[in-house]
Amino acid sequence: MQTYQLIATAAAGIEALVGKELRDLGYEVKVENGRVRFQGTMKDVIRTNLWLRTADRVKIVVGEFDARSFEELFDRTENIAWEDFLPIDANFPVEGKSHNSQLHNVPSVQAITKKAIVQRLSNAYHRRTRLAETGATYPLEVAINKDHVLLTLDTSGEGLFKRGYRKNKGGAPLKENMAAALVMLAHWFPDNPFVDPVCGSGTIPIEAALYGHNIAPGINRSFISEQWVNLVPDGLSDEVRDEADSLANYDIELDIHGYDIDQNMIDISQENSRAAGLTHDITFKQLAVKDWQTSEVNGVIVANPPYGERLSDKKSVHELYRQMGELYRPLTTWSKYILTADMEFEKYYGAPATKRRKLYNGALRTDLYQYWGKKDRSKPLNSKGFNENAVLKTSKGG
Template sequence: MILQKYQLMATAAAGIEALVGKELRQLGYEAKVENGRVRFTGDMRDILTTNLWLRTADRIKIIVGEFPARTFDELFENTTALPWEEFLPVDAEFPVEGRSHHSQLHNVPSVQAIVKKAIVQRLSRVYHRRTRLPETGNLFPLEVAINKDQVMLTLDTTGESLFKRGYRKNKGGAPLKENMAAALVMLAHWFPDNPFVDPVCGSGTIPIEAALLGHNIAPGINRAFACEQWVNLTPAGLFDDVRDEADDKADYDVKLDIHGYDIDQNMVEIAEENCRAAGLTHDITFKQLALKDWRTDKCNGVIVANPPYGERLSDHAAVHELYRQMGELYRPLTTWSKYILTADLEFEKYYGAKATKRRKLYNGALRTDLFQFWGHKDRSKFRTVR
């Protein structure tokens, strides 16, 4: 059966769009990276595949239409002209979310109402409805986004954001989203045959994302997506086939050397609970340990850390002392690479060394920098797993 092709986009947090584009290309798609999103094309098989596999994206959306509009009449007419019946069955529930930036149509509730009215008119005409559409069926989440008078109407195939993998049963006071944690692991260029350490692991998100990557486990394998209920668009059995293919690609035999440490025993227990929920109990070792007390004689490892920023959980003096401890402990580990995410732009001053590279990222709305200290790998050494 030939499936309908759609214009698609993967949305992403500012600063990691290029990673999403790289992931899409690795999956075999042509990708165009833009601010906050990456465009590509695909059918329903591709939609589920990308929902299952993209580690750093937020959502996969179908682009139903794009057009300029500076008046409500233009918005209504152009929305009505789109083939909504190709997406929405007669009983579809289709709430419309909205946002607008730097545009003539800046009243978002009015924009949402006009788009909703236009879609209702189109569907009522096509389905020969003289009464109100029931909206008792499956959910089809729509969004109207206007930027500089350019309208984009999209259908969200994901449902809850892709960062909600389903394994995080508990969390600490300042949790890092799962897709941001995956981005940090990917930016660290870690290979599964090398040691991996998170010295301030909190609820364990970064080590868990590393283990999922190390085993080539699709991050969305244990959750559902909105599009799986769209029987009008999907041949029977398609989603089961795609999930089975994803599961077959996982390599559970890879031996991983991943450790997560935290000074708070309660957080260690939360990390262990989340690890069990992810099915990775035997792949990650969590332990209560202060950062300053960690030692290693291993080579060629990677440290990825999301320490307190000062703005979040601790006072500035305590955080700066933690950064000094990091520098004293990590600088002698010349074969190890270290990746530290913080909103403190003076991090290098307290760490005691200039980063090899800095990368601007956003942890939610908070500007952060990823300070990267690249190690010099000792090719003569092989890791010894303990």
């Protein structure tokens, strides 16, 4: 099976997590801004699409070169063996972007790239008429940065954050892969309590449950590359999916709670958890932040509260932050991870964070305020048999 140069794309600030996920899966990686490079076969393409929790997409690098003129772009694109990727009836839309490059007109870049591919395929398939493009879709991208051209083939189709379980959502939902990133950054062990006090549509608790059971996040959706009969051997997708399904551990008892002051959001959360097959793994309840109490220890709180971007909201949001501080500061064995774009969060929370990490929620810059708890060692870790090394523990595909 042919080995390809692959890229897992990621939101700014998440690249290192994607790199860690890939290393845990057994791949050698190179972390770059907005992406992680690795190598693999089509089996690895399907496998990483299934397992990566924090990545946006998995792409095949078809070509890479420098170009400062449209003639160079055309010639070097045409020299690529596109027939090794695209069958005669392939539908291959070409998206484009350009940054700090002489070829800055994106529509022209796309048109030239498309023309060069058509020329190559017409010669390879001995076609004198226009290519039909009636078959499976092979989404291509031409990205130029500082005159360096990167031609990629998207294997995911819809972004990997679209797990398929979110049937309904609130006004400002957190993407599933960002929610998964927050769970991973919290260093939560699935035998310990997990609480989202402002759960909205339930995305963070659901991602925690998927992680806790070692369920591949893409197991309930399809990927566009699974339709590529010229590249994916018959039965390969089922083989990789069966392997992923066998690694899920449904016997672990999880202690995950999601709360929200809005009963409508609790109803949505429950609907989404049912769609994810996690009805009995998460407890959702209508509850204001200030009314929560616990006698448990060694828990983790992960929250994405309102940011108070509108002036009319700021007073109520700052009151919410104050309530969080008063309630959470005494919980010395609990770790708290709170994501917000409000740079005054620490002031209203009443304590400086142990650590801050810059993340991007879409185009919005946010900070993850981390307050690390001191574990009570009298309570044994992993008391329910969770093996932290079992997460993503699969043999590397070939």
